[in-house]
Amino acid sequence: MKHFTKLATAAALGTVLGTAAIAQELYTPNLAYRTGPFAATGIPLMNGQADYMALLNERDGGVGGVLINAEECETGYSTEKGVECYEKTKGTAIVTQPWSTGITLQVLPKTNVDEIPILAPGYGFSPMADGKVFQWAFNMPAGYWDAADMIIQYLEGEGGSLSGKKIAFLHLDHPFGKEPLPVLEMHAAGKGFELLPIPVGLKEMQNQSAQWLQIRRERPDYVVMWGWGAMNAGAITEAVKTKFPMENFIGVWWAGHDADLKLVGDDGKGYKSISWSFPNPDAPVMKQVKEMVFDKGLSQSNEEEMQGVFYGRGLVMSAILAEGIKNAQENFGTGQIDATQLRWGLENINLTNERIVELGLEGMVPPFSTSCGNHTGHSGGWMLEWDGAKFVKASDLLKPNVDGYADLIQSSAAEYATSNAPWAMNEECSATN
Template sequence: MKNFAKLAAAAVVASVVAGAAMAESLYTPNLSYRTGPFAATGIPLMNGQKDYMSMLNARDGGVGGVEIAFEECETGYSTEKGVECYEKTKGKAIVTQPWSTGITLQVLPKTNIDMIPILAPGYGFSPMMDGKTFQWAFNAPSGYWDGADMIVQFIESEGSLEGKKVAFLHLDHPFGKEPLPVLEAAAAEKGFELLPIPVGLKEMQNQSAQWLQIRRERPDYVVMWGWGAMNAGAITEAVKTKFDMSKMLGIWWSGHDADLAIVGDKGKGYKSISWSFPDVDAGVMADIKKHVVDAGMTESNETEMSGVFYGRGVVMSMILAEGIKVAQDHFGEANINAEQLRWGLENLNVTEERLAELGMSGMVPPFATSCANHTGHSGGWMLEWDGAKFVKVSDHLTPNTASYSDIAMKSAADYATANAPWPVNEECGG
């Protein structure tokens, strides 16, 4: 029996090696946006994602001995161009990374037919947390509703919200409207007034009307759901109007170092919830420097690489690489397909120990996914701008998912009904 076990183990290893030898690469396209009004935030994220995969290719020959073909298809954050990129890449892709809530919503029904997993770390359609309904969609490690809940938690830690007024300054776009169901439910439960203030795409750099309203309404807090040029516009206006920056909090896409650097010390106190944290001294950053930066293969620079968004891009590609590895180990083959990667993304278990092995301790909280849970709900930290950089000002926060699980279930059911016939994984428990 011992000899048989050894032979069986050897056969699995041999099959993985053989699969690696047969596979030229694993095609993992990224629907990037290095151009357009959101380029300032897109570039560091794309650079972090790309550099991590380049490092794996240079250091390890990819994942499981198979090189990662990390091609970018430029969308400019346009939903129309994003769908074009999806159609262009889906033939040989094992994953799609849409990089916009609008694009995610458009390709979501297509992926069920094409059987390609969506990987949208920290963005996209929040009800994707329901893996039973959204079998091919993943937004691990944390979703928008998680972020909204943690922001409310943090504000409440400073005192009761009863009778308070919270302005919700948001991009007038599917992304900006995502947290409304959770924020509205929290307002009703905790007794605060929620004041939605939309910012149109053409108003991102000139928000004088919105900040005039904020001055008039005098909210106790401003929660910002901004992206790209909107972030710098809002922060600049807040400083100009002398708003108390300690009472202004943003989602993780509104916590970009370069936006705060514009105002420097005047932005002190501004906060952003985040499921990632940069660490230039981390082992993974040393490997990126050795195998990518020193080899002249990066498009980044030292300042950008020390920031939140570059580090987040690194974490995002780690999630994809871990999904590939989990699938390879489970199926005993290196040249996995899209359906096998879907299984890998559904069975992630990114523990503290695994993060230490990856040289990424403290860069993202531990999290795990399952058949029913495609978000992982890692939680995160509240970061604060100290005048020069973002620092952690909270312990690890975790979302109270029970407070919006009913909303998620109803939204998922409504989506499935509206898009009938919609396949649901009836074998998925929980």
């Protein structure tokens, strides 16, 4: 039985994959996670991404006249499924969107060999900003180091000098949670505050009583949180229970999910989350999605979810990808672009205020631009605050001070390249972050 099974699957797969039909469309697969432990946070993001592409297909007939096939490949946030999806889609895909940090870690070196752009908006490796080294990886509009820098800036702007203060850094004990540490440590040394990292193990996400006991004992002035999935709801309910002043509690953009805050409602008032996206209900694109996608039954979303931060962020992510596609099409004079051409498109995004208005995204994403050396864009973001029912903007646009850690980006990227030698780089590029 064994050899039959193997032979049949090998042959069946070979033929099936070899004869995949090539239609006039751009294949931009999304390695989605609507199942598994992180599904609750994944679904609104996936819906937002899918709905924006559906809107482009409905309203404009795709981008540059070519339909977008934004098919999802379900990973359930598991790295094994993620690699399966990557291998399955890479044949015809012009981009890969890996989503989880674990999948990104594995796919990142492969994309450099397979030459497929990897689009990880607002997640992944912070050193991906160095486009010379990570020529196929993009994490615009902002990276985790930008987020850490903006949070510190905001705290300084609110409470004055941080010297002598104590900031607890509550984070998932996982590559994702450790990402901002280098920048936070740099600021702690430079500005004279005490940084207290408090890791939350993957198994303790829902029960953080030990961590919050420590926070109560240490009495930090602020708690900065790098959390994801069940960890956010756990931390927020625990903070309410221990009566930690919510206005001194700030999360990264993945810790700003409406559903997590709705659990505590008014008690969560004052909680903040830095974000490079905002769900502006008055933006034209929101109305168009409602009319041309949702009302036609093409969306899997619902009215309540569409008001949320994560859904809006999903829309912005797809808008960035579509902008990259449009750039590439205009530059190369062809609708049917390939992966290499899309890379050029993503490297030359110039999302000015005018362009944002033109796209109907006003107030939903800050302006930014990328170059061959700058794959993050460093758009900056807004501090969002929970008012008891929804997130509102609590600050003007904050811009990260990239100069402070540009060297760090370069050295970390170089270190990655040496440990993965031989690593193909973009030697021609002269731009910097």
